[in-house]
Amino acid sequence: MRIGKIVSSRSHLDYVCQIYHPGEIPDVPSPASYAFGRFVRLSGDAVGIVYDSQLQNPDFGNFGPRLSNSPQEIRVFTPDLIDEQATLVSLLLLGRLSGAHGIHEVPGEVIPVHSEVETLPDEAFVAFHRDEAGRIQLRYLPLVQAHGGPASLSLLLAVLDRLNSLCPEDRARLGVLRNALNWQRTIQAVKA
């Protein structure tokens, strides 16, 4: 499902996606499709994760003449006014899909502006987390910890929870890692 397009980037790994508004595409994405921790595909086979979001409203603080404060009513009263409000989500690139397995690495190519971003279905999500031999992998973990911001551990725990439910055969291994990260996120933070 398409959720938006790339509009900006902060680094080679960190891209900004503007979520489609009603009217831009027939099926407007629901907030759940670009939620925190959602995996996305962009520019073909590149895979990223939603790790942050931002709302843009240029009218905030503008106390000019308005017939209404409601966006729906404004469209009625001033149909020629350009709607400049936007929902932006930050994407961290984690690697790429290569057939039935994922390659967790820093992508070499730059993702072009206006590249479409779409959600990664469960099958592709699992495929991205398998290596060539079919074993579960999270090789991007250090990358997320370094670039995922203050919520990076929560982000990883969300991924592990999803993997846990989709790959029950690997629960034991994933459990050790999950416990380690959970301890780091909560207990270590309290101790510090």
Added chain:
Amino acid sequence: MSQDLLVGTVKGPGESAQEYRFITPDNARTKVGEFVYYPIQVEGAERLILGKITEKAIVRTLPDAFLADPHIPPSEVAELIGFDMATPELYEVTVAIAGYFDPRFKGFVNPRVMPDPGVRVHLAGSALLTEVLSPKTQGALGSAHLGSLLTRAPGEVPVVLDVKNLVSTHLAILASTGSGKSYTAGVLIEELLRPYNRAAVLVIDPHGEYHTFREFESHPDFEQGGYRPRVRIIPHDQVRIRFSSLTETDVRSLLPMMSEKMNAFLGKAFDRVRGRKGDGHLWGLQDLFNALDAMRSEGAEDDPSSNASTIEGIRWRLEDRFARSRIFHDRDHLPLPELFSPGQVTVIQLNEIDQDMQQVIVSTLLRRINRARMDTKNGKVHDGETYVPYPVFVLLEEAHRFAPAGATVVSTPILKTILAEGRKFGVGVGLITQRPGKLDSDVLSQCMTQFIMKIVNPLDQQTIASSVEGAGRDLLDELPALTKGQVVVAGVAINTPVLCQVRARLTSHGGETIDAPQEWLDYFGVGQEEARAQDAAVLRPQAKAERFRGYSI
């Protein structure tokens, strides 16, 4: 050298000036006690500076959290996040430098040049270690094959001692009970009796553990040409000490509760008997009694009975202790040429003899052999009982009985004398004890070769640390962890201290621990209860014969 395994890279100096540290991923080969080397140029020649690994610490490993689930190997968790190194751990290894082996000095020379960081460290090859660790080659004249280097495969690097240094500068075998002291001593005696040594050995055996030496006489490994070792076992009931070989101190040590006056009379009597008979002449208990009787009225002419009670008291004590003893005799004793002969091991069994009596027996024997060797060496005697024209070696089990710490017993002075001067006259002593802390520290420090086995007691460890020069801190740390048959060998009989696995005995070991559960089980074995019942049965009186029709029934 190029074939020797490369194990690490030098990081820098260690805590002391004789230590360096290197980094290695190899946990299996870098064991504590193992030998490694680095090459350097000394005076234009490449030298391999050998050192012994003393400590090992891990400096990099997987997070503890990865070890949380014992069912999941940490490597699998690491692999999950993309870490797939086969050996993620890195170790920092501390090495105590021994130096390079100089064949001219037959020892290690430390050039005191620290390796630069980045220098490569090799595991010393077995051929190199065989060449430099042991002063002798296996089977050579004057060699004693004790076992092999503990850190290598059995037999890969033989540990071969120099018998000349071993016996002339004395040795000590120190270990807790059950760690293999008498087994190790048995191996040493075997080596001393091998055709390439043919030593004259006396073993003082307070527990009767060395009777298995009889197997020497028929074992093919001890036979060469016309040589075959002789074994003489002297059981406790055949031990004889000639009364005249006792000193006044010996006698006094065996007499209970002697007053000052009694001691004075006894001393005077001794002086008189000695003065009359002269040194080295036969005299007996009766001579001492005669001398005592003559003193009954001396110094108290007005009251002839004033000394009588004292003299009687001494006589009573002497009679009680010596007249009834089978050990002390006016004429008989154990002749030195029968006790000591090249290619012969004599075992004197002192089990069932009181400890104070054992001390007197040992003191007498040591005094006699020391005197005999001095006189022989100085050319004072040329034949007879005191002529011993070859070096001898005496092994003392339970040595702390004969030179206890903090007390002087009758055997202490002669033991100290032999340990200090015996080398000059060819009297070597081997001390075996399970309580180094209870052994006189002067005595222990005179033993120049040490065999140290498992010791847990901190006091004993401390004694070893303070009395044994060759045992380094690193080796002492190993003592509690040693298992049966593993021994730290240090001192003059080996080029550098080593951890050794004692070889298997050629003859059987007589000091086995009693199998108590098996013996208890045997108590209830088939026929055992019946036999006990028969033994305990009361004899019924035989019925009186009756006559029936003229016949006796």
